[in-house]
Every structure is written in structure tokens, then in C-alpha cells.
Amino acid sequence: MLIAIALALALQTTLARFIVGGTTALDLVLVVVTYVALTSGPVTGMLAGSLAGIIQDALSSGVVGIGGLAKSIVGFLAGAIGQQFIVTAALPRLVMFLGATALHAAVFMGLYVLLGLRAFPSPWTAIASQALGNAAVGLIAFAIIESLPGMAERRRMQKRH
Amino acid sequence: MALLDIRQRIGYLFIAVTIGHIILISAQVNTNRGIPILEAVTFGVFAEVQRAASSAIGGMQTSWTDYVALQQVRTENEQLQKEISQIRVGLQQERALAQRSRTLEQLLDLRTQAVDLTTVAANVIAGGASPDFRTITVDKGTADGLRPDMAVIAPAGVVGRIITPSARAAKVQLLIDRNAAAGALVERSRAQGVAEGSGGDLRLNYVSGTADIQVGDTVVTSGIDGIYPKGFVIGQIQSVQRGAGVFDTIVLRPAVDFSSIEAVLVVTTAPVAVDEEAAPQ
Numbered sequence: 251m252l253i254a255i256a257l258a259l260a261l262q263t264t265l266a267r268f269i270v271g272g273t274t275a276l277d278l279v280l281v282v283v284t285y286v287a288l289t290s291g292p293v294t295g296m297l298a299g300s301l302a303g304i305i306q307d308a309l310s311s312g313v314v315g316i317g318g319l320a321k322s323i324v325g326f327l328a329g330a331i332g333q334q335f336i337v338t339a340a341l342p343r344l345v346m347f348l349g350a351t352a353l354h355a356a357v358f359m360g361l362y363v364l365l366g367l368r369a370f371p372s373p374w375t376a377i378a379s380q381a382l383g384n385a386a387v388g389l390i391a392f393a394i395i396e397s398l399p400g401m402a403e404r405r406r407m408q409k410r411h
Numbered sequence: 412m413a414l415l416d417i418r419q420r421i422g423y424l425f426i427a428v429t430i431g432h433i434i435l436i437s438a439q440v441n442t443n444r445g446i447p448i449l450e451a452v453t454f455g456v457f458a459e460v461q462r463a464a465s466s467a468i469g470g471m472q473t474s475w476t477d478y479v480a481l482q483q484v485r486t487e488n489e490q491l492q493k494e495i496s497q498i499r500v501g502l503q504q505e506r507a508l509a510q511r512s513r514t515l516e517q518l519l520d521l522r523t524q525a526v527d528l529t530t531v532a533a534n535v536i537a538g539g540a541s542p543d544f545r546t547i548t549v550d551k552g553t554a555d556g557l558r559p560d561m562a563v564i565a566p567a568g569v570v571g572r573i574i575t576p577s578a579r580a581a582k583v584q585l586l587i588d589r590n591a592a593a594g595a596l597v598e599r600s601r602a603q604g605v606a607e608g609s610g611g612d613l614r615l616n617y618v619s620g621t622a623d624i625q626v627g628d629t630v631v632t633s634g635i636d637g638i639y640p641k642g643f644v645i646g647q648i649q650s651v652q653r654g655a656g657v658f659d660t661i662v663l664r665p666a667v668d669f670s671s672i673e674a675v676l677v678v679t680t681a682p683v684a685v686d687e688e689a690a691p692q
Contacts, residue, residue, distance in 0.1 A: 259457075260460070262538075262540055264538070265538070277541070296424070296428055305457075306541050307541075309541070310543070311584060311590075313436055315432045316436055317541060318432050318435070319429060322432065358543065368590060369589065370589070
């Protein structure tokens with residue numbers, strides 16, 4: 251989990267250089283938190299979200315804790331839903347990633363607006379594009395990770411024959 | 412066993428984590444002057460990781476481009492690009508100097524103000540950690556004389572300002588960040604306003620309803636904010652929406668391509684306070 255979060259942060263800061271001027275912006279850390287929550291449950295999802303969010307806050311210029319709170323809520327709820335419902339097909343996972351991004355944006359932006367620290371005039375396009383981007387990356391990540399054991403098994407079988 | 416027990420009480424754990432975050436947030440909001448220690452320490456440590464990652468990636472890129480690709484052409488091209496960048500920065504300084512001279516000549520109270528800027532060159536080593544904040548990290552810090560609120564410029568124009576310097580790196584808030592703003596004026600008509608970031612582009616706000624504004628006008632820094640030196644290009648006016656006697660929305664196209672910044676200059680000279688009110692319109 252820690253390695254995945256560190257990797258996501260490293261990739262996020264590297265990729266952000268190239269997409270900083272555009273309107274599309276992925277949140278790879280949120281993708282990792284949602285993935286961990288869906289595969290490991292609400293407690294691990296919440297702790298992963300809390301840790302990853304706080305680190306992300308500290309590296310950004312915002313208030314440390316707002317991103318942590320948003321991601322811990324997302325991690326907890328995603329994990330709880332993942333335990334209650336079957337989310338192994340692509341469509342439910344897509345909905346989970348879209349919902350996770352929307353919830354994260356609502357809590358994150360809501361807290362900033364509530365505390366009077368930042369304004370987010372008409373953020374809908376940015377949230378929608380980020381949700382689609384996160385969902386695409388999340389689904390691809392799931393597909394790759396789940397294909398790895400099968401791929402190894404197939405190679406072993408081919409060598410035997 | 413203790414971990415097992417706490418996992419069985421998920422609800423309590425969730426409430427505890429939430430309260431912990433709220434306390435953390437409240438502490439910072441109440442004491443919002445200066446940089447939080449957690450942020451400074453984490454940034455300082457992670458900047459070293461970013462530097463190492465950037466060096467590793469840079470090393471691989473250099474190996475590929477310099478040895479696999481056309482080595483001589485690439486090297487020559489880089490040298491020429493550097494020379495062009497230096498010339499463009501010089502041109503901007505000259506332009507600022509010329510503009511200032513024209514304004515000063517029109518003032519009754521003629522004052523001489525130096526526009527020679529001392530700058531420190533820095534390389535961009537990372538982008539922002541969160542997509543909600545438009546920042547970059549550069550490889551120079553307090554050890555190189557960088558301080559908070561120093562202006563950061565590129566050959567094409569204004570980039571942003573230093574917000575969190577550590578010993579060997581510094582975080583730069585880009586001008587397109589939602590919290591960023593700079594005193595601005597339209598070069599042609601001398602109409603004043605404030606250029607504010609909106610997350611992706613720039614808006615020119617607080618412009619008088621009677622001001623002469625046209626699409627394509629160049630907008631430069633006015634120098635009245637005490638951060639950015641006067642006369643540096645912010646961008647060009649992309650669109651103007653006029654309401655009843657006031658400007659509804661003036662959108663600027665930034666002069667700098669923020670997605671391809673690789674090197675910047677940090678202005679270490681404190682800007683001279685400019686009283687634009689005294690200048691004839």
C-alpha cells in the first residue's frame with residue numbers, strides 16, 4: 251500500500267508538469283486510494299486515504315488535512331461499498347471511480363469554500379474530466395493487475411508443452 | 412490482537428480519523444500566518460526525492476537524446492535555444508526599461524528608478540502534487556538566496572512567485588493558480604486591473620468600465636503588487652465580455668506555456684514600488 255501511494259505521488263508530480271497548463275488533471279493518488287479500498291476494505295482504504303491525502307496536502311500549498319479528510323472518507327465509503335456489493339465487473343468499478351472522484355471533489359472543495367479559503371467558480375467541467383480520467387486509469391490498473399497472475403500461469407503452461 | 416479489535420470497531424475508527432483531520436485543519440486555519448512546519452519539512456524531504464527522480468529521468472533522457480539521437484544537432488540546438496532565451500529575457504528588460512522611461516518623462520515629479528534585475532536561474536524538477544493547486548518545484552532554494560514572494564519569470568513572460576522555499580528547492584505558485592494574482596495593466600491603453608488565475612487560464616478583473624480594452628492587447632505587470640517587476644508580459648487579451656457599463660469577463664491567454672516550462676529565472680531584486688495613479692492615462 252505504501253509503495254503504491256509513493257509511486258502514485260511520484261507519478262503525479264512528474265505527470266503534473268506536462269498537464270499543468272491544460273484543463274484535464276488526473277488524481278492518481280485518489281485512484282490508488284479507491285483501488286486499495288475496493289480490494290482491502292474500509293479500514294485499510296480509510297487509512298490509505300488519510301495517509302496519502304495528508305502527504306499530498308503537505309506537498310501542495312493547501313491546508314494540511316483537507317485532502318486527507320476527503321480521501322479518508324472516500325477510502326472508507328469505497329471500502330464499505332466494496333464489501334457490501336459485488337464490484338468485480340467493469341461497470342460497477344467505473345461507477346465507483348466516478349463516484350469517488352465526485353465525492354472527493356465535493357468534500358475537498360466544500361471544505362475550502364466553507365472555511366473561506368478558496369473559491370471554485372464553475373468547477374463542473376474540471377470535475378467531470380477528472381472523474382473520467384481517474385475512472386479510465388483505475389479500470390486499466392485493475393485489468394493489468396488482475397491479468398498478471400493469469401499471464402504467469404499461461405507462460406508456465408506454454409513452457410511445459 | 413489490538414489491531415483486530417480496532418478493525419471490528421470500524422465506525423469508531425472512522426470518527427476518530429475524521430476528528431483528527433478536523434483538529435489538524437482547525438489548527439492551521441486559526442494560525443494561518445507563515446508556513447506550517449509539517450508542510451515545510453515534508454516539502455523539504457520530498458523535494459530531495461523529486462530532485463533524485465528528476466535527475467534519474469533527466470539522465471535517461473540525456474543518454475537517449477545525446478547518444479542515440481543526433482548528438483551534434485541536439486547539442487547545437489540546445490545551445491541556440493539558450494541563447495534565444497537569454498536574448499528574449501534581455502529584450503523584455505529593455506522593453507520594461509523603455510516603457511518606464513516613457514512614463515517617467517510624462518511625470519512632473521521625475522524620478523529615476525532602476526530596472527536592472529538580479530536573477531537566479533533554476534530548473535523545474537517537479538509539478539504540483541495535487542491537480543487542485545497549480546505549482547511547480549524548482550531546484551534552487553534559500554541557499555541560493557530565494558525567499559517567499561520572489562517573482563519567477565521565463566523568457567516569454569511571468570511564471571509566478573515563490574511560496575515555499577526549502578534549503579535546496581522551492582515551490583512556485585503559478586500565475587494560473589486559483590489563489591494567484593498580479594497587478595496588471597494593458598500596455599496600449601494603460602488601463603489597470605488585476606490578473607487572476609482561474610485554474611487553467613487568466614482573468615483580468617477590477618478593470619474600469621470606461622477603459623479601452625481590445626482583443627489582442629498585451630497585458631503586462633504594473634508593479635503595484637510589490638512582487639512582480641513592472642513591464643513583464645502576462646499575456647494577451649483573448650476575449651472580452653462587456654456588461655452594462657462594466658466588463659463582465661476579460662480572459663487572458665498566458666504568455667507562458669505552463670505545460671512546457673523547463674527553466675525559469677527567479678528575480679531576487681526587490682521590486683520598486685510604482686505609483687501608477689500619478690501617471691497620465
